[in-house]
Amino acid sequence: MPFNPEWQPLVDKKRADLRARIPPEWILPKHITDQVNHTSTISAFDLLQSISLLTPKEKNMTENYTATALIRMMSQGELTSLEVTTAFCKRAAIAQQLTNCLTEIFFERALSRAKQCDEYLAREKKPIGPLHGLPISLKDMLMVEGEAACLGFVSYLKKPVAASNSFIVDMLLDAGAVLYVKTNVPQTLFTCESYNNVFGHTMNPYNLSLTAGGSSSGEGAIVGFRGALLGVGSDIGGSVRVPALVNGAYGFKPSSNRLPWGGQQELIPKGWLGTLPTLGPLGVSAEDLTLFMRTLLLAKPWVRDSTAHAIAWRDIPTKSKLRIGLYTGDPISPVHPPVKRALRLAADKLKAAGHEVVELDRVPTLSDAAKVITRGFELDTEHAAFRILSDAGEDPIQPLIDAAKSPVLEKTDGFDLSDAWRFQAEREEYTEQWGKVWRDNSLDVLLGPGYKGVGARHDHVGPPFYTLVWNLLDFPASVIPFEKVDVSIDTEQNVPKLLTNLTVDNVNDFKGIPAHVQVVGWRFQDEEVLMATEIISNVLSSDS
Numbered sequence: 001m002p003f004n005p006e007w008q009p010l011v012d013k014k015r016a017d018l019r020a021r022i023p024p025e026w027i028l029p030k031h032i033t034d035q036v037n038h039t040s041t042i043s044a045f046d047l048l049q050s051i052s053l054l055t056p057k058e059k060n061m062t063e064n065y066t067a068t069a070l071i072r073m074m075s076q077g078e079l080t081s082l083e084v085t086t087a088f089c090k091r092a093a094i095a096q097q098l099t100n101c102l103t104e105i106f107f108e109r110a111l112s113r114a115k116q117c118d119e120y121l122a123r124e125k126k127p128i129g130p131l132h133g134l135p136i137s138l139k140d141m142l143m144v145e146g147e148a149a150c151l152g153f154v155s156y157l158k159k160p161v162a163a164s165n166s167f168i169v170d171m172l173l174d175a176g177a178v179l180y181v182k183t184n185v186p187q188t189l190f191t192c193e194s195y196n197n198v199f200g201h202t203m204n205p206y207n208l209s210l211t212a213g214g215s216s217s218g219e220g221a222i223v224g225f226r227g228a229l230l231g232v233g234s235d236i237g238g239s240v241r242v243p244a245l246v247n248g249a250y251g252f253k254p255s256s257n258r259l260p261w262g263g264q265q266e267l268i269p270k271g272w273l274g275t276l277p278t279l280g281p282l283g284v285s286a287e288d289l290t291l292f293m294r295t296l297l298l299a300k301p302w303v304r305d306s307t308a309h310a311i312a313w314r315d316i317p318t319k320s321k322l323r324i325g326l327y328t329g330d331p332i333s334p335v336h337p338p339v340k341r342a343l344r345l346a347a348d349k350l351k352a353a354g355h356e357v358v359e360l361d362r363v364p365t366l367s368d369a370a371k372v373i374t375r376g377f378e379l380d381t382e383h384a385a386f387r388i389l390s391d392a393g394e395d396p397i398q399p400l401i402d403a404a405k406s407p408v409l410e411k412t413d414g415f416d417l418s419d420a421w422r423f424q425a426e427r428e429e430y431t432e433q434w435g436k437v438w439r440d441n442s443l444d445v446l447l448g449p450g451y452k453g454v455g456a457r458h459d460h461v462g463p464p465f466y467t468l469v470w471n472l473l474d475f476p477a478s479v480i481p482f483e484k485v486d487v488s489i490d491t492e493q494n495v496p497k498l499l500t501n502l503t504v505d506n507v508n509d510f511k512g513i514p515a516h517v518q519v520v521g522w523r524f525q526d527e528e529v530l531m532a533t534e535i536i537s538n539v540l541s542s543d544s
Contacts, residue, residue, distance in 0.1 A: 018105060036208065062091045062227070068291050085113075088229075089180055092137070100200055102222070117176060130295040138183065151267060153392070168260050191461065192242045192464045194213060206513050219233040230281060234279050241518065242450065250282065250479065256278045257278070257309045260305035267384070274380070322444045325443045327449075330363075334452060342482050355535075372426045376423050449516075450479045480516060480540065
């Protein structure tokens with residue numbers, strides 16, 4: 001971390017406070033934590049094997065169940081929220097010490113809330129709601145009354161703690177959730193990296209030398225490590241899906257404004273005209289993503305928050321046969337062999353299960369999308385995120401900013417209203433190009449890559465073209481972990497060259513890292529995408 005005498009004491013104080021919130025009996029031995037740094041190739045899962053903090057029952061609860069299954073067991077009295085919450089608080093503490101994924105810890109509040117859930121169930125003979133007793137993690141931008149939200153900005157360390165909850169936080173509590181941690185983000189939140197000056201690097205649990213993605217960096221790491229089974233991130237260019245896929249988790253980006261955006265820490269200027277952000281879940285199963293979305297949409301978020309569209313949840317029948325467009329990539333961002341193999345194997349398994357898979361060979365280019373996306377981001381002529389940095393004398397972390405840039409993007413000055421119209425017109429034209437693909441092929445969903453590879457070294461993540469494009473179009477999209485890097489298979493001649501572009505010179509460093517597929521649907525067909533995600537996930541996880 002760069003040393004700055006003017007703001008270093010603020011950072012030191014914040015880090016010390018975060019460490020102090022981990023109970024002394026949950027602090028890991030020094031011989032374990034000495035192995036943890038962002039250049040180490042060790043796995044957090046391997047380190048976990050030598051730690052005895054979790055009881056066998058707690059290890060089983062955190063490793064072998066989905067969120068849906070644990071909620072059912074708690075609602076039926078087979079488990080208490082207190083014991084489940086204790087297990088996940090412990091595992092989150094371990095995750096923090098091994099991956100540096102947290103920004104705020106409030107375990108005591110969580111345990112008190114868990115007791116309230118158990119008392120309610122005993123008294124009323126019914127669960128509080130669909131998320132009864134479940135610990136849920138939150139990206140740092142969400143406000144929790146009495147807790148800070150600095151978003152990794154030094155200047156925000158001086159902000160007061162939240163006076164009230166974000167709208168979605170209140171909705172989660174009303175549904176019975178237990179809140180216990182907030183999670184780390186990259187500097188400015190506009191890169192798919194995992195580093196800022198306040199908290200440092202968040203590390204990938206599969207290999208600490210690899211990025212945890214971004215901007216929901218900590219959410220990816222904690223869910224991937226199963227320190228949470230369900231968490232809330234946000235996505236304006238891949239910020240839910242990239243952290244999910246590089247950490248072996250599921251993630252879903254809804255259509256914009258289906259979930260309530262209001263009440264968050266200040267970041268994106270009001271009146272934003274460009275590509276729209278949205279909140280979305282990360283989880284350990286496709287079923288859990290559906291549970292999250294159904295729970296919140298049935299609670300009518302538009303009644304609480306005017307940012308949310310009044311589009312109620314739709315229960316749609318499960319299709320016996322999907323018509324799926326297979327999208328294998330674009331020359332602007334060549335897909336690496338592990339992801340290419342995952343896509344081909346997924347297509348074969350889906351065909352064998354009776355689904356129609358149509359290979360899409362003529363699709364709109366990603367370079368055209370990138371130009372439109374950049375025009376939208378450049379409408380922020382005030383450079384809001386960089387002003388927040390300058391307020392504390394922070395310099396942009398150059399590798400992150402460079403990695404976020406695209407070689408095909410235009411940069412001009414002097415934007416006016418005509419540029420806003422041009423952005424909208426070009427987005428409409430590009431959407432229509434994809435509309436023709438959808439109509440000509442009668443697609444239910446599209447299956448493609450979510451990122452060109454399976455991850456990258458810290459500070460060397462390239463532009464996430466395969467997620468950005470669906471943000472531009474405001475199409476709902478999910479990612480499913482599928483397959484892992486197999487060095488004996490994924491060693492095509494071009495692998496070393498592709499990895500060198502990410503400053504990785506040894507394909508063995510990626511051994512066992514999760515690969516993935518992405519599922520995309522038409523705007524506001526969120527329920528159809530979730531339905532297809534469950535179907536596709538079930539097929540891909542089958543032995544046949």
